[in-house]
């Protein structure tokens with residue numbers, strides 16, 4: 001059995017647990033192999049390089065964009081990486097070799113950025129392309145650092161591990177991401193060597209440009225498809241749970257156990273961090289199951305995402321959502337009975353490259369929920385110019401999902417749970433497939449809504 005396994009940044013920061021729980025476990029001899037590990041940068045490292053994923057606080061990339069001194073910032077960043085290294089000395093990291101590797105890599109990045117700055121100054125090139133190239137170079141440092149360290153630690157612990165560096169720092173081959181992955185993996189005997197692969201892959205399309213943050217899961221899914229893995233495993237700090245453990249508390253969140261790719265799509269659509277939206281689809285198409293495991297509970301089988309699973313008993317599997325959405329309502333008294341009115345609205349969505357998460361209509365108005373970002377704001381401005389009455393409000397969306405909830409009572413229980421917390425449902429949608437009930441609520445109520453729905457629908461009656 002060949003598995004491809006991704007280790008998230010939070011878990012990587014506790015590599016001693018990764019090595020003990022995930023890589024070694026109870027395995028002996030050859031059982032250690034036939035496993036490919038795709039690693040993320042240690043917790044926060046990509047945030048320092050680019051910008052904070054949650055707060056948007058600018059990182060080194062912003063200095064390059066503004067023509068500020070990124071060189072000193074990179075030196076300070078390198079010092080922070082060396083401090084991270086110090087924490088792994090007790091587990092076998094050779095500090096001198098590790099320091100030489102990362103210093104050299106950061107210096108190479110500096111040289112590349114310096115050259116990009118010069119090209120930019122010439123004034124002959126597209127600024128955006130140069131900026132995006134700088135973003136790629138910076139991002140790749142994080143995974144090169146954690147990947148190299150991991151191989152060094154494993155080798156020093158008697159495990160035959162090989163560093164597969166997909167960052168392409170030392171080659172100028174114009175390969176796409178898929179071509180690079182194919183080239184790197186085609187001649188490896190996985191039964192003899194444990195591969196540690198950078199979650200960053202260099203490719204002509206640009207992994208940041210094409211997939212943006214969380215790109216390690218994209219590398220991971222592409223590798224799993226390339227090597228025809230039997231299973232694709234994601235190791236995270238939490239189980240995939242009935243609701244975000246950070247909101248409801250670990251003690252109140254129940255591991256999902258089993259779900260299907262239809263639910264994975266719903267999660268991806270609302271930007272749930274547990275899996276990158278672009279990572280699941282190739283695995284689904286290749287017929288590869290995903291297993292999401294908790295790094296710190298190695299004996300728990302985790303959650304399986306497979307194609308055909310339907311829960312044997314009717315139950316809500318996950319409550320999830322986002323507080324970073326805007327509800328747009330287009331109202332026009334002339335809409336009633338007018339065939340194709342919606343297509344006029346959609347033509348602006350296409351023009352501004354905005355995808356909607358929910359749509360709900362009545363005789364003369366259409367409500368759509370979109371991400372709260374710059375594209376959506378530009379879209380709203382133009383809709384206000386063109387249509388009779390357009391209202392846009394910052395909102396939250398909370399979704400109640402399950403593979404077997406197409407039965408009377410689930411919607412009743414969900415709306416009752418919201419009612420009991422005094423939460424009004426501003427808009428609502430559910431497709432006939434009945435796998436996802438979407439509630440639009442005011443933002444201040446988001447956490448309370450998740451807690452109430454998890455409590456009412458996911459916990460068993462005898463659980464406290």
Ligand SMILES: Nc1ncnc2c1ncn2[C@@H]1O[C@H](COP(=O)(O)OP(=O)(O)O)[C@@H](O)[C@H]1O
Pocket residue numbers: 007008009010011235236237238239240241242243244245246272273274275318319320
């Ligand atoms: N239903 C859920 N189950 C587990 N985690 C969730 C859920 N909903 C949201 N999360 C959040 O997802 C985050 C993990 O995502 P991510 O940033 O990708 O972590 P990692 O560093 O492990 O890859 C956790 O911090 C957790 O709060």
Ligand SMILES: N[C@@H](CC(=O)OP(=O)(O)O)C(=O)O
Pocket residue numbers: 007008009010040041046047053142199212213214215216217
């Ligand atoms: N470190 C990168 C890539 C990644 O996927 O990280 P994580 O697995 O920790 O979300 C990022 O933050 O975007």
